[in-house]
Amino acid sequence: MKRAKRHTLDLEGVDTDPLSGMANLFDVAMVFAVALMVAMVINFRMTDMLTEDEVTIVKNPGRQDMEIVVKKGREITQYKGSEDAGQGKGRRIGVAYELEDGRIIYVPE
Template identity: 40%
Template sequence: MRYMNRHTLAGEDDLGDDDPLTGVANLFDLSVVFIVGLIVTVFSTFQLLDLFNEKSDMTVIKKTSSDNLQIISKKGKKIKAMEVTKAKAKGGGERLGTAYRLEDGTMVYVPD
């Protein structure tokens, strides 16, 4: 019996330092904290925190790789995405008037 409990009697503690996965778990925790910090930084830089506000309305226009425009609009809780191509942009209509920008920066609309 005395030989079986030799490690505990000698004062050696089994701390589990031989486990290689303890360092990996710490790296995983560190990467999660880094990713969350990066997401918060990107949202605050581009002022996209309004996406989480239910009362805000916003519209984002971005250009895709195929030179089409994509319009993403948010009204309340609804988010709607539309892609505008050159074929959709063409169409018939009638001219309603002319808009002029004055020297002080104001806009004036003159109907035809």
């Protein structure tokens, strides 16, 4: 009668540390966090602020808390909307129209 050969599990080259999986999760979380930061920089057009000489960014256009950020050279100026910003005396000099493709056309009167 032939005896069955027993197979043994060789764990010599295998990492048996139960926390090694957590290190891999940390690596994945770090890659995800960096990807989110890059996406935010691209979404808020911050690359323009770093590379261009003159940049104008309008935050919340047309709303009460509208904000305009202007960069000229190394100087950055921030303008915030206020209650009295649209008040005063003046005369109408024309009309602006926004086209379907997003362009704005000014037509003087």
